[in-house]
Amino acid sequence: MLRAISKKICLLGDFAVGKTSLMRRFVYDLFSDKYISTIGVKVSRKTVAVPDAGGVVELTMMLWDLGGGDEFERVRPSYLRGAAGAVLVCDLTRPETLARLRDYAGELRAISPAASLVLAANKSDLADGRQLTPAQVESAAADLAAPHYLTSARTGEGVEGLFRHLARLLVA
Amino acid sequence: MIPRGHDVDSTVAEHILGDLGVAYAITDAGFNVVQESGSVDILWERPESCLGRCLIDCVPELVGCEDLLADVLAGDLPRFELAWANRETADGQTLYLTIVLLPYRHPSGRDSGLVYVVQDVSDMGLVDRQLAQSRNELRLLQEQLTRQNLELAAANAELRRLDKMKSAFVSVAAHELRTPLAPIRGYLEVLLDEDVGHLNAEQREYLEILRRSVQRLLVLTHNLLDATRIETGRVELVLRPADLSALIESVVAEHSAQVEARAQRLEVQLSPGLPPALCDEARAVQIVGNLLSNAVKYTPPGGRIDVTLAPAGEAGFLEVSVADTGVGIPPEDHPKLFERFFRSSSAVIARATGAGLGLYITRSLVELHGGRIWFESEPGEGSVFHVTFPVAGLHAAPASSSAPSDP
Numbered sequence: 001m002l003r004a005i006s007k008k009i010c011l012l013g014d015f016a017v018g019k020t021s022l023m024r025r026f027v028y029d030l031f032s033d034k035y036i037s038t039i040g041v042k043v044s045r046k047t048v049a050v051p052d053a054g055g056v057v058e059l060t061m062m063l064w065d066l067g068g069g070d071e072f073e074r075v076r077p078s079y080l081r082g083a084a085g086a087v088l089v090c091d092l093t094r095p096e097t098l099a100r101l102r103d104y105a106g107e108l109r110a111i112s113p114a115a116s117l118v119l120a121a122n123k124s125d126l127a128d129g130r131q132l133t134p135a136q137v138e139s140a141a142a143d144l145a146a147p148h149y150l151t152s153a154r155t156g157e158g159v160e161g162l163f164r165h166l167a168r169l170l171v172a
Numbered sequence: 173m174i175p176r177g178h179d180v181d182s183t184v185a186e187h188i189l190g191d192l193g194v195a196y197a198i199t200d201a202g203f204n205v206v207q208e209s210g211s212v213d214i215l216w217e218r219p220e221s222c223l224g225r226c227l228i229d230c231v232p233e234l235v236g237c238e239d240l241l242a243d244v245l246a247g248d249l250p251r252f253e254l255a256w257a258n259r260e261t262a263d264g265q266t267l268y269l270t271i272v273l274l275p276y277r278h279p280s281g282r283d284s285g286l287v288y289v290v291q292d293v294s295d296m297g298l299v300d301r302q303l304a305q306s307r308n309e310l311r312l313l314q315e316q317l318t319r320q321n322l323e324l325a326a327a328n329a330e331l332r333r334l335d336k337m338k339s340a341f342v343s344v345a346a347h348e349l350r351t352p353l354a355p356i357r358g359y360l361e362v363l364l365d366e367d368v369g370h371l372n373a374e375q376r377e378y379l380e381i382l383r384r385s386v387q388r389l390l391v392l393t394h395n396l397l398d399a400t401r402i403e404t405g406r407v408e409l410v411l412r413p414a415d416l417s418a419l420i421e422s423v424v425a426e427h428s429a430q431v432e433a434r435a436q437r438l439e440v441q442l443s444p445g446l447p448p449a450l451c452d453e454a455r456a457v458q459i460v461g462n463l464l465s466n467a468v469k470y471t472p473p474g475g476r477i478d479v480t481l482a483p484a485g486e487a488g489f490l491e492v493s494v495a496d497t498g499v500g501i502p503p504e505d506h507p508k509l510f511e512r513f514f515r516s517s518s519a520v521i522a523r524a525t526g527a528g529l530g531l532y533i534t535r536s537l538v539e540l541h542g543g544r545i546w547f548e549s550e551p552g553e554g555s556v557f558h559v560t561f562p563v564a565g566l567h568a569a570p571a572s573s574s575a576p577s578d579p
Contacts, residue, residue, distance in 0.1 A: 008236030015308045037304040039297065040256020040268065043232040062235040067256070067304070075255045082236035094315060131319070 006045075006060040007170045008082050012104040013089035014097045015068035018122040021153035022089060023065045026163050031154050038067045041079050048164065050171045057171045061163065080108050085116040085166050088146060090137075092121050093129040098140050105144050116169035117146035120162050125152040186210075193292035198276050199285040203227045203241060206285065213261070214269060214292045227288060233257050233271060244273050245286055256297060268297025339400045346396035349389065357386050388525060395529040399512060402536040409455060409540055413448035413564035416456070416481055416490055423460045424479060427468060434473045441480040449490050449561035455537050456561065462534045463494040463557045469526075470498035470518060470555070489543065489560040496556075501549040509547070510535040518551070534559070 011019040020038050024030045027046045042065045050057045066079055086108050090098040101119065108115055121137040124130075134150070141148035147165055151158035186209065189195070195210025205222045213219045215230075222230040228238065233254055243249040254271040261267060274287040360383050362368060364376070371379065401407045424440055431438045449456070460479075467477045475497040484491035498518075501509065505516040513528040538545045538559045549555035 006235050015304075016312055035305075035309070037301060037308050038258070039301045039304050040258055041233070041254070042258035042260075042266075043235075045232065060235075062232060078252070078254055081240055082238075084236060096315070 002056055002058060003054070004058040004060070005171075006062055007084040008062045008064060009166065009170075010064045010066055010080060010083045010086045010108065011089060012066060012086050012101075012108065013068055014091070014094075014100050017068060017089045017091040017094070017097050018153050019068060019087075019089045020065050022087070022120060022122060022151060022159060022162075023063050025153045025156055025159045027063065029156075031156075033154075038065055040075075041066050046163075048167050050164075050167045052171050059167050059171055061167060061170075076107060077111055080111045083108060083112045083115050085118075085170050087118055087120055087162065087166065088144065089120045089122055090132075090140075092123050092132045092137075092150070093126050095131045095136075098132055098137065101140065101144065105146075116166060117144060118162055118166045118169070119144060119146045119148040120151045120158070121148060122151045122153060124150040124157055125154045193294075194289065196287060196289045197222070197227070198287055199227050200283065201245060201285055203245075203286065205230070210290075211292075214259070214267060214290050215288075217259070219262070227286065231271070231288070241273065241286065244275055245284065247275050250275075256293075256300075266294070266297075267292060268294045268300075335403075339403050342396050343400040346393045346400070350393040350397075353386055353390055353393065357383070357390070360386060392527055395527060395533060398533045399529050402533065407537070407540060409452035411450050411452055411541075414451050414453045414456060416449045416451075416492065416561065417442040417446065419453065419456055420460055420479060420481055420492065423457055423464055426461065427464050430465075430468050431477070434468065434471070434475075436468065436471055436473065437476045439476070439478045441478065441482075443480075443482045446481065446483065446490060448564045450564040450566075451541055451561050455541070459534050459537050459559055460492055460494075462530045463492075463559070466530060466557075467494050467496035467498065467555075471496040472498065475554075484560045486544075486560065488563050488566045490563060491558055491560050493556055493558045495554065497554040500551040500553050500555055501547075502551050506549070510545070 011023055013019055015037065016035055020036070020042070021031060023042075023044055024032075027044045044063045044065065045060055046063065047058055047060045050059050064079060064083070066076065086105075088101045088104055090101055098121070105117060108117075119137070119141045121132065137148055137150070147169075149158040149162040149165070151162055153159065189210055193214070195208075195212075195215045197205050197208040197215060200206050203226050205225055205227055208215060208221065208223060212221060216222050217230060217232050228234045228241070234241065237252075240249065240252055244252055252273040257269045257271050259267040259269060270291045270293050272289040272291075274289065276285045276287045278284065360379060363371070364379050364383065398407075420440065420442065424438065428438070464477070464479065471477055477497075478493075478495040480493045480495075482491055482493075483489075501516050501518050505514075505518070508514045509516060510531050511528075512532045514532075515526070515528040535545050538561075542562050543560040545557070545559045547555055547557045
């Protein structure tokens with residue numbers, strides 16, 4: 001039996017960690033090196049088929065790519081309302097972006113306590129500049145009770161797996 | 173002819189809203205669109221009418237917000253606003269929209285629903301995005317600089333630690349080398365004085381070679397110890413008024429044998445009636461001795477050396493100059509000449525021995541006295557080294573380390 005549902009998913013994290021790039025890689029299979037700041041929110045969608053006990057669920061993921069940083073702190077709660085899940089994104093070359101994920105997760109859970117989380121440790125292709133160890137990422141993900149993936153929007157590493165994992169959590 | 177009444181007001185309102193980039197739609201209680209006004213390009217995700225369709229199906233930003241819409245409809249939430257919603261147009265441009273949801277009550281009180289209002293704020297949005305872009309790029313640079321500063325600080329700390337270890341090692345090594353040199357020199361003197369038996373010419377020659385080598389080793393260990401004392405700030409000067417003329421004459425006398433051995437001509441010119449200098453006498457001897465020793469080493473046999481003492485160009489200082497007609501110093505070596513362990517290529521030409529510490533120590537000692545050191549040199553033309561000492565009674569004592577001297 002085919003069931004069709006839509007879920008709102010927010011991409012959260014500091015500025016320039018690669019939220020827009022992850023979303024573009026997943027939805028359009030595109031990547032650009034040029035950094036363009038996102039202000040506000042850009043909603044994109046992608047429909048994936050997720051098997052569950054009763055058959056297959058056609059899940060439309062409404063992906064909310066939110067501007068990162070403190071400037072949107074005031075309006076972010078209005079963006080988070082109704083979110084069923086979130087991708088928490090940090091940059092492996094900037095350790096402080098991992099530490100900040102706790103704040104973003106706290107903000108989301110205050111509005112949507114049941115939201116499912118996954119953590120993307122992004123820019124895994126920048127091996128030379130890596131400042132975070134896999135153990136640090138693992139530890140932070142465990143604290144947030146979120147499965148984690150090392151991702152690269154540039155190469156596509158881990159991106160599909162990350163979003164598919166979240167899709168399964170949303171359907172379960 | 174201009175229409176009258178309600179129609180006129182309505183048309184004017186539409187114009188004003190259009191001019192402000194505002195469009196709106198009204199839904200029934202089931203969120204189905206029953207009226208729309210203004211540009212469909214900003215109202216809906218796709219540029220086509222949504223009359224009769226569910227509002228949520230036409231506005232992606234409202235997916236997942238069903239509860240919120242119900243709250244607005246029921247009046248539990250007076251309004252809901254979503255700022256800076258990005259929409260991409262067919263030609264790839266980004267529109268920035270402000271979305272507002274309000275409860276709608278028909279004047280008759282029969283129907284209720286939602287008013288969905290959209291305002292195009294792209295002009296402001298584009299400026300804001302440029303500001304955000306610049307701000308974020310600056311922050312990234314700042315983060316990068318902070319990280320680099322931390323890395324540099326850590327590297328510096330490690331270098332300081334290694335430098336300290338090196339200084340400690342050099343100091344210990346120099347001490348250990350110096351200790352056995354004293355008895356070696358003592359017994360050499362006994363042998364050369366023939367206190368324990370007659371020496372033939374060959375034996376004497378070999379022992380003289382040994383004595384010169386021991387002397388060189390002593391100078392080296394002494395310099396190494398001085399260099400580590402300077403690096404660790406453990407040089408203490410005992411500053412007293414001293415007669416530089418007498419001091420120079422004694423240094424010259426000490427070197428006369430070497431000068432004679434190399435058939436060099438040494439001239440000394442001491443200005444009469446000079447005031448005493450404020451200096452540590454032993455260190456001043458070392459300073460002048462180093463300069464004179466270098467002049468002897470770098471001047472070929474038969475060359476000329478001039479030592480002069482006169483008032484310095486800078487008031488309140490005396491200037492000692494040592495000029496030679498030696499090999500000179502190539503210009504590329506000038507900036508490094510006072511660095512630790514630097515050996516100029518002229519040392520190879522002159523076959524001069526040394527560890528490259530003499531001028532480093534000399535400069536450090538001169539500066540500890542509050543004086544200056546400089547030189548002029550041309551390859552093949554010789555060199556002139558100048559040092560200044562403060563005149564006694566005119567200056568406060570220069571800063572020097574207060575720690576006790578190394579034993």
